[in-house]
Amino acid sequence: MVEQTALGLAARKFRPIATEEAFLIPEVVAAAAKRFEKGGSNSSADAHVFRLQTSGGEYAKDFNRRLLDLDEERLRIMDENGIDMQLLSHSGGIQGLEPDEAVPLAALANDRLAETIARHPTRYAGLASFAPQAPQQAAKEIERAINTLKLNGLIVYSHTNGEYLDEPKYRPVLEAAAAVNTPLYLHPRSPSPQMIAPFQPDLVLSIWGYQVDASLHAMRLIVSGVFDDIPNLRIVLGHGGEGIPYWFDRIDVRYQVSSLRRRKLKMLPSEYFKKHFTITTSGMNWSPVLKYCIGVLGADKIAFAVDYPYEETTRAVEGLLTADITDADKAQIFRTTSERVFKIRQAT
Ligand code: MN
Numbered sequence: 001m002v003e004q005t006a007l008g009l010a011a012r013k014f015r016p017i018a019t020e021e022a023f024l025i026p027e028v029v030a031a032a033a034k035r036f037e038k039g040g041s042n043s044s045a046d047a048h049v050f051r052l053q054t055s056g057g058e059y060a061k062d063f064n065r066r067l068l069d070l071d072e073e074r075l076r077i078m079d080e081n082g083i084d085m086q087l088l089s090h091s092g093g094i095q096g097l098e099p100d101e102a103v104p105l106a107a108l109a110n111d112r113l114a115e116t117i118a119r120h121p122t123r124y125a126g127l128a129s130f131a132p133q134a135p136q137q138a139a140k141e142i143e144r145a146i147n148t149l150k151l152n153g154l155i156v157y158s159h160t161n162g163e164y165l166d167e168p169k170y171r172p173v174l175e176a177a178a179a180v181n182t183p184l185y186l187h188p189r190s191p192s193p194q195m196i197a198p199f200q201p202d203l204v205l206s207i208w209g210y211q212v213d214a215s216l217h218a219m220r221l222i223v224s225g226v227f228d229d230i231p232n233l234r235i236v237l238g239h240g241g242e243g244i245p246y247w248f249d250r251i252d253v254r255y256q257v258s259s260l261r262r263r264k265l266k267m268l269p270s271e272y273f274k275k276h277f278t279i280t281t282s283g284m285n286w287s288p289v290l291k292y293c294i295g296v297l298g299a300d301k302i303a304f305a306v307d308y309p310y311e312e313t314t315r316a317v318e319g320l321l322t323a324d325i326t327d328a329d330k331a332q333i334f335r336t337t338s339e340r341v342f343k344i345r346q347a348t
Contacts, residue, residue: 285319
């Protein structure tokens with residue numbers, strides 16, 4: 001283990017698990033780059049992200065190097081900052097490919113992830129990728145990734161070809177997630193093609209567009225009634241719940257007076273969120289938001305995340321360490337929530 005900073009030593013006692021930590025396999029980078037070159041992407045903003053990751057500029061070079069590394073710099077940064085484990089997930093790209101390419105690449109990403117965890121079993125756990133554009137095959141891969149590869153959950157990068165998972169064609173995916181009793185991390189992505197235009201040029205990415213799309217996706221799932229149909233479906237949202245907890249009262253009030261409902265739900269929208277959702281602190285290292293979310297959800301519904309390499313590990317660790325909350329809540333958020341939600345079992 002390398003030398004720890006004072007911050008790292010202070011964090012170390014909480015044995016933090018970071019839960020939205022990205023990696024890439026080169027095969028997906030190559031396939032996505034080829035598709036973007038041909039102009040086949042369904043989102044120009046995703047092309048922009050892949051250009052960032054694969055070419056030019058100091059900022060981009062760091063991302064590319066850090067996303068592909070799983071054995072050196074990543075572990076050193078974790079050690080310096082007192083991070084005990086990263087819950088790894090492949091950083092998108094798969095959903096923009098044709099099904100015949102996406103299905104095997106999702107499986108390959110999961111195989112690599114399982115190999116990486118086997119090399120570093122005390123440092124990594126992982127979320128499995130799948131290709132929603134082939135729902136039946138996605139369901140099979142979910143079953144394999146959890147039951148055979150023993151991964152800890154699932155990740156999806158929001159919309160697929162501009163479609164959201166409440167659409168009936170994606171029901172096999174959600175049923176598979178529930179059948180293996182594992183959470184689905186609903187990761188943001190740039191807005192779907194139907195609504196991206198007014199976000200151009202400045203608001204497409206994580207400054208605003210990502211949370212608009214991810215929160216829309218989560219709200220679509222809630223009002224679709226899918227949680228009445230699949231009672232043990234569980235969702236994880238990053239970025240402090242993508243803003244939704246702040247809106248609970250208004251959403252519930254407007255839901256009750258709206259005559260536009262597709263379907264009457266058994267509970268209020270906020271009650272589904274409290275029952276079925278866990279949120280993480282990725283990119284939201286701000287004490288007022290954390291305190292608010294603890295107040296409305298409870299610390300046991302909140303898990304620590306850095307969003308490595310896109311966010312700075314030091315800033316995330318410092319944000320939670322210095323937050324104006326109790327040590328018991330810090331311990332819950334740094335580690336205990338993740339152990340429960342993602343079934344991470346480590347000998348001490
Ligand atoms: Mn992320």
